Amino acid sequence: MTASLTLVIVAAVLFGTGITVMLERSLTRVLIGFLLVGNGVNLFLFVMAGEPGLAPILGEGDVSELSDPLPQAFVLTAIVINLGITAFMLALIYRSWWLAQLGERGDLIGDEEEIVEDAEETADLYRSSEADDLAVQEVLDASDEDGGRP
Structure with missing residues (x-):
């Protein structure tokens, strides 16, 4: 061979x-x-x-x-x-x-804590945006009552 x-x-x-x-x-x-x-x-x-x-x-x-x-x-x-x-x-x-x-x-090992943290963070953002909206609305209402004068 x-x-x-x-x-x-x-x-x-x-x-x-x-x-x-x-x-x-x-x-x-x-x-x-x-x-x-x-x-x-x-x-x-x-x-x-x-x-x-x-x-x-x-x-x-x-x-x-x-x-x-x-x-x-x-x-x-x-x-x-x-x-x-x-x-x-x-x-x-x-x-x-x-x-x-x-x-x-x-595939969800350890993801439960992150999901809860993300949900809490999102809820905090909604609360802060609602408070900002209320503050802006109060300023607008006050300016309407004054006739737009400072």
């Missing part, structure tokens, strides 16, 4: 195992399956690059001896995308776990 065939077999095993694990119900297993599939795809892209050769940026040697930089760029892009999606899935898993721990209380 050559190195390329070995890499193809390893990539196929990673891909197949990842798909199998992704079909489970647990979000953690879906994440693990996603990571396995991502690594399998990266290996497939790596094998697609062909024979190793000289770096194309050097500009030395025959054109047939240079390696193709496009598959390398694809692998780097796939790694970055895989990392971003992994971080997002970890956030989803943590949020799901947190909500499962709360049970029927849901």
Whole structure:
């Protein structure tokens, strides 16, 4: 077996195992399956690059001896995308776990006190605006009685 065939077999095993694990119900297993599939795809892209050769940026040697930089760029892009999606899935898993721990209380832990404080603050604002309205009305009534004279 050559190195390329070995890499193809390893990539196929990673891909197949990842798909199998992704079909489970647990979000953690879906994440693990996603990571396995991502690594399998990266290996497939790596094998697609062909024979190793000289770096194309050097500009030395025959054109047939240079390696193709496009598959390398694809692998780097796939790694970055895989990392971003992994971080997002970890956030989803943590949020799901947190909500499962709360049970029927849901997302309202510690919010009751804030709701009461906000209601009291709003009531105070209404009371102060009513007092301001009464004071303005008294001034207007007093000016009407005087005929508008100071």
